[in-house]
Amino acid sequence: xxxxxxxxxxxxxxxxxxxxxxxxxxxxxxxxxxxxxxxxxxxxxxxxxxxxxxxxxxxxxxxxxxxxxxxxxxxxxxxxxxxxxxxxxxxxxxxxxxxxxxxxxxxxxxxxxxxxxxxxxxxxxxxxxxxxxxxxxxxxxxxxxxxxxxxxxxxxxxxxxxxxxxxxxxxxxxxxxxxxxxx
Numbered sequence: 484x485x486x487x488x489x490x491x492x493x494x495x496x497x498x499x500x501x502x503x504x505x506x507x508x509x510x511x512x513x514x515x516x517x518x519x520x521x522x523x524x525x526x527x528x529x530x531x532x533x534x535x536x537x538x539x540x541x542x543x544x545x546x547x548x549x550x551x552x553x554x555x556x557x558x559x560x561x562x563x564x565x566x567x568x569x570x571x572x573x574x575x576x577x578x579x580x581x582x583x584x585x586x587x588x589x590x591x592x593x594x595x596x597x598x599x600x601x602x603x604x605x606x607x608x609x610x611x612x613x614x615x616x617x618x619x620x621x622x623x624x625x626x627x628x629x630x631x632x633x634x635x636x637x638x639x640x641x642x643x644x645x646x647x648x649x650x651x652x653x654x655x656x657x658x659x660x661x662x663x664x665x666x
Contacts, residue, residue: 484522484523484566484568484569485518485521485522485523485568485570485571485587486525486527486547486565486569487514487515487518487524487525487526487570487572488527488622489511489526489527489532489535489573490527490528490531490532490535490548490557491529499531499533499534499535500574500645501538501573501574502534502538503645505658506658506659509538510573511526511538511573512538512542513577514571514572514573514575514578517579517582517583520580521580521583522587524544524545525546525547526545526547527549527557527561528546528547529549529557530551531551547561547564547565549561558570558626561626562627562628567625567626567627567628568590568626569587569590569624569625569626570623570624571583571622571623572623574645574646575622575641575645577641577654577657578638578640579638582641583623585636586599586623586625586634586636587625589634590627593625593632594629595629595630595631595632596625596631597624597634598620598624598631598633599623599624600619600621600633601618601636601638601641601642602617602618602619603617605637605642606639609653610642612642612644616633618635621636621644
C-alpha cells in the first residue's frame with residue numbers, strides 16, 4: 484500500500500500545501516496520479532488539513548484521518564493501524580510511478596524501513612534539500628517495524644520538496660517545462 488502524507492501543518496508555507504496548485508492542478512493530485520498507477524493508495528489527513536479532506540471527498544479519493552500530532556507520531560500510528568507501507572509526502576509533485584514502484588519492490592524484498600535519498604551529485608543546482616550523511620533526504624520512504632537503511636533513488640526532481648512560496652513558483656516553472664517537452 485502507498486500512503487500519501489497530507490496532514491501536516493504547513494508552517495513554512497502558511498497554508499495547506501496539498502491543495503496548492505501547480506500548473507492549475509492541486510499538488511496532491513500530481514502525487515496521487517502517480518501513486519495510483521502503482522497500487523492501492525490512501526491519503527493520510529489530519530485535523531490540520533480540512534481543505535485537503537474536501538478535495539479527497541470531491542475527487543472520490545480514499546483517505547484515513549490520523550491524530551495529527553506530528554510526522555513521526557502519525558507515521559507510527561499508521562504503521563500500527565495498517566502495517567507496512569510506502570509513504571510519500573504530498574509536497575513532492577514530481578515523484579514518478581517508477582520511483583514508487585521501486586520503493587514498493589524494495590520494501591517487499593527487504594522487509595525493513597528505508598529512507599529515500601539522492602546522492603548530492605543528482606540534486607539540481609539551486610535546490611536546498613535536507614542533507615544527512617552526504618545525501619539529500621527525499622520524502623519517499625518504506626515504513627516497516629524493523630531496520631532503517633538509506634535507499635538511493637535517481638529521479639533528481641525528488642529533491643524539490645515544496646515548502647515555501649519560492650519552491651511553489653519553481654514547481655510551476657518546472658511543470659510548464661515538462662508539459663512543453665511532452666506535449
